[in-house]
Amino acid sequence: xxxxxxxxxxxxxxxxxxxxxxxxxxxxxxxxxxxxxxxxxxxxxxxxxxxxxxxxxxxxxxxxxxxxxxxxxxxxxxxxxxxxxxxxxxxxxxxxxxxxxxxxxxxxxxxxxxxxxxxxxxxxxxxxxxxxxxxxxxxxxxxxxxxxxxxxxxxxxxxxxxxxxxxxxxxxxxxxxxxxxxxxxxxxxxxxxxxxxxxxxxxxxxxxxxxxxxxxxxxxxxxxxxxxxxxxxxxxxxxxxxxxxxxxxxxxxxxxxxxxxxxxxxxxxxxxxxxxxxxxxxxxxxxxxxxxxxxxxxxxxxxxxxxxxxx
Numbered sequence: 001x002x003x004x005x006x007x008x009x010x011x012x013x014x015x016x017x018x019x020x021x022x023x024x025x026x027x028x029x030x031x032x033x034x035x036x037x038x039x040x041x042x043x044x045x046x047x048x049x050x051x052x053x054x055x056x057x058x059x060x061x062x063x064x065x066x067x068x069x070x071x072x073x074x075x076x077x078x079x080x081x082x083x084x085x086x087x088x089x090x091x092x093x094x095x096x097x098x099x100x101x102x103x104x105x106x107x108x109x110x111x112x113x114x115x116x117x118x119x120x121x122x123x124x125x126x127x128x129x130x131x132x133x134x135x136x137x138x139x140x141x142x143x144x145x146x147x148x149x150x151x152x153x154x155x156x157x158x159x160x161x162x163x164x165x166x167x168x169x170x171x172x173x174x175x176x177x178x179x180x181x182x183x184x185x186x187x188x189x190x191x192x193x194x195x196x197x198x199x200x201x202x203x204x205x206x207x208x209x210x211x212x213x214x215x216x217x218x219x220x221x222x223x224x225x226x227x228x229x230x231x232x233x234x235x236x237x238x239x240x241x242x243x244x245x246x247x248x249x250x251x252x253x254x255x256x257x258x259x260x261x262x263x264x265x266x267x268x269x270x271x272x273x274x275x276x277x278x279x280x281x282x283x284x285x286x287x288x289x290x291x292x293x294x295x296x297x298x299x300x301x302x303x304x305x306x307x308x309x310x311x
Contacts, residue, residue, distance in 0.1 A: 009243045010223040011099055013092045013203060014123035017108070019115040021084040030086060030115050034077065037107055038062065041097045042302055043075070043090075050076040057081060065300040066093035066253060087120070096253075099246045100304040105219040112216050119214040121207045124222045126237050127183065127244065131198035133236065135159075135167045138180050138202075142169065146233040147178070172205075175212045176229065179203045187256060195252070202237075204229060247306040254310060257299050 019034075021027035035045060046061040053059055062075035075094045078087040090098070098104055111117065128134075141147060147169050148154050155177075160166040165185055170177030183199040190196065204226055208214050218225045227234050276286045295301075301310065 008223050009237055010124050010126050010226045011244045011246060011249075012095045012105065012122060012219075012222050013125050014090065014121065014205075015095060015105075015219075016087065016089040016119070016121040017112060018085060018087045018118045018120060019111065020086075021115055024084065026115070027081070027084040027086075030111070031079075033111060034086065034088060037111070038077075038094075041094075041101070041304075043094050043097060045077065046074075050074075050078065053078060055080065056085075056087060062090070062094060064091075064093040064097050065302045066096060066250065096246060096250050097302055097304070100250060100302060109216060109219040112219065117216055119206075119208060119216065119218060121205070122214060122218055122222075122225075123203055123205050124218070124226045125201050125203040126226065126234070127249065128200045128202065128237075129195055129198055129242070131200070133202065134200050135164055135180055135182075138167055138169070141233050147230060175207045175209050177205055178230070179205065187253070189256065190259075202234075247309050250302065250305055251310040254299065254301060254305070261296055261299065 019030055021030050038045060042065045044063045046063055048061045050059045050061055056078035057080055059076050059078035062077065064075075075088075075090045078089075080086070098108075112119075142154075142157060145154070155170040156168075158168050160168075166179065166181035168177060168179055180200065180202050183201040184193070184196050186201075187199075189199070206212075206214055206218075206225070206229070215225070227238060273286070273290075277283065280286055301307070
């Protein structure tokens with residue numbers, strides 16, 4: 001964490017953090033502060049319990065405005081009243097909402113400092129949208145020994161897909177590994193999209209399994225941790241990479257969802273619209289007759305998103 005980092009070029013994609021209060025009054029205060037923080041970023045607290053609670057007694061699932069991201073993995077709040085402990089887990093969509101604001105995880109960092117916060121897992125990523133840092137480039141970096149630790153053997157490497165669409169450096173069961181994958185394929189971008197064939201995500205996963213402490217500074221200086229863990233391999237992102245633009249990433253997600261909905265409407269209603277256009281010959285009247293209040297299921301535009309960028 002002491003490595004100098006000139007600019008923020010990474011983002012957090014998954015976070016699990018535990019808080020512990022010293023009294024019952026502080027415990028209730030912590031609950032209210034966390035709920036306020038989540039609602040502030042359009043993260044809703046549901047009534048359903050997580051499927052697994054582990055050592056915790058109760059909990060609530062979390063939902064975000066970005067329904068199209070990580071549909072299967074909802075975040076959660078889990079409570080252990082006896083030990084005055086709360087675990088907050090945020091998935092990719094919820095982390096993206098938080099990072100739309102300039103303060104991002106600053107307030108959560110302050111809460112972690114106040115309530116004995118311990119990061120149990122954090123996923124930090126860099127997005128390459130140039131196609132330069134693809135899986136083939138990562139293979140060359142491994143051959144050069146850029147991912148080799150200071151001590152011990154070289155990390156395990158395995159792939160998913162044929163040809164390889166995802167590359168893992170290190171064991172997924174260990175407390176640290178890298179995942180590199182074709183983001184344009186994961187998001188199912190059309191071949192006409194400007195980012196098709198160019199968007200690659202380099203994601204570092206760190207786990208605290210009771211042995212490795214993850215500095216709380218990772219909440220506000222994730223780029224430094226990303227560089228510090230793999231300095232030889234990740235230095236290229238500092239020297240030749242781009243700073244992260246979370247508004248662009250979220251806008252891309254929402255635009256893709258709208259594109260999918262538009263394609264469905266064209267397939268289902270395109271002929272009817274064509275007939276109406278021939279009969280009425282006034283697109284404003286047709287549109288007014290077809291519109292109704294509300295937004296389609298699965299699309300919700302975050303209040304903090306740059307609307308001009310989305311347009």
